[in-house]
Amino acid sequence: MHAASTAIPEINTALYKQALNVLKQSFGYDSFREGQWEVLEQALIGNDSLILLPTGGGKSLCYQVPALVLDGLTLVISPLISLMQDQVQQLKEQGVSAAYLNSSLTPEVAAATIAKLKSGEIDLLYLAPERALQPYFLNQLRQLNISLIAIDEAHCVSHWGHDFRQDYRNLGQLKHVFPDVPMMALTATADLATQQDIQYQLNMPDAFVYKGGFDRPNIKYNLLRKYKGYEQVLAFVRQQGNNSGIVYCGSRKKVDELSAKLRMAGIRCDAYHAGRESEMRELVQNQFLKDKLQVVVATVAFGMGINKSNVRFVVHHDVPRSVEAFYQETGRAGRDGLPAEALLLYDERDGARIKKWIADGSSPERFAVEMQKFEAMEAFAEAQTCRRQVLLNYFADYRDTPCGNCDICLDPPKMFDASVDAQKVLSCIYRLKLDTGAQHVIDVLRGLKHKRILEHGHDRLSTYGIGKSQSENYWHNIIQQLIHVGLIRIDMTRNGILCLTSSARGVLKGERRLELAVPKFSVTQSKKDKYVPSNVDSKLFEKLKALRKRISEEVDMPAFIIFSDASLADMTRIQPTTPSAFLSVTGVGEKKLESYGDAFISLIKEYQASR
Ligand code: ADP
Ligand code: ZN
Numbered sequence: 001m002h003a004a005s006t007a008i009p010e011i012n013t014a015l016y017k018q019a020l021n022v023l024k025q026s027f028g029y030d031s032f033r034e035g036q037w038e039v040l041e042q043a044l045i046g047n048d049s050l051i052l053l054p055t056g057g058g059k060s061l062c063y064q065v066p067a068l069v070l071d072g073l074t075l076v077i078s079p080l081i082s083l084m085q086d087q088v089q090q091l092k093e094q095g096v097s098a099a100y101l102n103s104s105l106t107p108e109v110a111a112a113t114i115a116k117l118k119s120g121e122i123d124l125l126y127l128a129p130e131r132a133l134q135p136y137f138l139n140q141l142r143q144l145n146i147s148l149i150a151i152d153e154a155h156c157v158s159h160w161g162h163d164f165r166q167d168y169r170n171l172g173q174l175k176h177v178f179p180d181v182p183m184m185a186l187t188a189t190a191d192l193a194t195q196q197d198i199q200y201q202l203n204m205p206d207a208f209v210y211k212g213g214f215d216r217p218n219i220k221y222n223l224l225r226k227y228k229g230y231e232q233v234l235a236f237v238r239q240q241g242n243n244s245g246i247v248y249c250g251s252r253k254k255v256d257e258l259s260a261k262l263r264m265a266g267i268r269c270d271a272y273h274a275g276r277e278s279e280m281r282e283l284v285q286n287q288f289l290k291d292k293l294q295v296v297v298a299t300v301a302f303g304m305g306i307n308k309s310n311v312r313f314v315v316h317h318d319v320p321r322s323v324e325a326f327y328q329e330t331g332r333a334g335r336d337g338l339p340a341e342a343l344l345l346y347d348e349r350d351g352a353r354i355k356k357w358i359a360d361g362s363s364p365e366r367f368a369v370e371m372q373k374f375e376a377m378e379a380f381a382e383a384q385t386c387r388r389q390v391l392l393n394y395f396a397d398y399r400d401t402p403c404g405n406c407d408i409c410l411d412p413p414k415m416f417d418a419s420v421d422a423q424k425v426l427s428c429i430y431r432l433k434l435d436t437g438a439q440h441v442i443d444v445l446r447g448l449k450h451k452r453i454l455e456h457g458h459d460r461l462s463t464y465g466i467g468k469s470q471s472e473n474y475w476h477n478i479i480q481q482l483i484h485v486g487l488i489r490i491d492m493t494r495n496g497i498l499c500l501t502s503s504a505r506g507v508l509k510g511e512r513r514l515e516l517a518v519p520k521f522s523v524t525q526s527k528k529d530k531y532v533p534s535n536v537d538s539k540l541f542e543k544l545k546a547l548r549k550r551i552s553e554e555v556d557m558p559a560f561i562i563f564s565d566a567s568l569a570d571m572t573r574i575q576p577t578t579p580s581a582f583l584s585v586t587g588v589g590e591k592k593l594e595s596y597g598d599a600f601i602s603l604i605k606e607y608q609a610s611r
Pocket of ligand 2: 409
């Protein structure tokens, strides 16, 4: 499925050389990644294209390089203001003339930007879709020399996508206004129906379509059954040392709750959701970008605009509503290509709630689509085979070998004869006579002596204390599995009390043997408390990070914009002590050399002298 042909048609060799020059000088990279040249070549020769590349695959360069090779202006339509600001800041750091226009600018700043556009000083202009379509503004654009229109997050155009936006739907008009300007639509997630719809909606039926694979090999996928969400999240975050991460929750209320608890536990974190004031949201995002917050607890409202390349982990406290959403949200980890973690806490009881939301909230035409998408997500969570294979199969990116970098591959589920454990739970539920949730059943099994147990005489039941030898978490896990295999049902209409199903009988009477998976409580993790990429001098790496942090505070800019972790890791390998050697570090172009070369070279020299 990879359209990788490395042979370059002769007529385009000159263009190829120009593009490679721009890649090196402005962006500091020696070669294109898979797919990048194929795609940007189309823009350079004037063709429309639709690009599917995974997050972190390097989509931005697909239009940023042509923007610098071609005369004239490249428009980039992007859905989120914060993303534009980020990208423009990043480009300016690389010495590229870029600007954005959106509702956050004062009229004066906007007017100044428009003046610069007219004088041809700007190569890349980022725009929100509604701005791009304003008739007055379109007229101004018409007078400019536009060489390329890039549409980022193009799946937002389509009803079949998981993140449809009305403003995006109207972007098809651009083709009528600029029939001769090549258009490039980019997305990381689109199934076949969505791909076709993007082409249709954007009026580019003959577009060149590039499909890269979907795999993000540096992300390790983990799944744990959720029994105590907060404690599980806390334990996982603590395992991560100082690394940055995002924790997604299904509702605003949960976000506020979890964020407050984590803060109490000493985690530098804050909450982000659409219910907070926009200034607060901006502040949270900024502090996260600048590493002042380690963790953001958020609803899906957070993230599309997060360009931060050193997000090292993403946790889903609640199951997302589609595989696309899961893929996209976890995809925010590890954009720099270095190892990253994704953790999904799964409790099938969340499923009933989500299905109800879908039923209540969707129009009839969306209902079937959303329900199907959620069922695919449930199937992913419940699969007992390599997570990555299941995920990639969903996107028709078939792999026939297990990945070796997910919980199933690293620590395959072990089954055990759970007949006795099941009998303990089932008979306890039976004796409690249908009025308790999981926690009370567990407390009785474990022989606790609290008021409710004593008042109801539950300490006199024959099942009282028969599960003493196992932890509370163990029993939560067993109960979840019993729900999953259909021996227990949760009555959502009555406060989630547990009921036995008819299939419980056989097991309860000892007529049927039952196998369950041995409960797992934490993700298998390397021992290191701090993340250090492989094959680097970790002492020097820490020193370079400290220097980057100092500079980032001085110039008030996120550290990852100054240099990515990947660049620092490369510096420890190359240990450049001259400007030309510094230029050979990945991600170092001419502007970066000029801005930071001296400081980093001195540090490296000092380090070498001290050894
Ligand atoms: P996407 O938009 O597809 O999620 P980005 O454009 O943000 O991905 O790129 C992800 C990371 O990969 C960035 O840090 C970027 O600088 C880097 N990158 C992109 N292209 C190359 C390349 N040809 N060589 C090395 N690094 C690259
Ligand atoms: Zn796997």
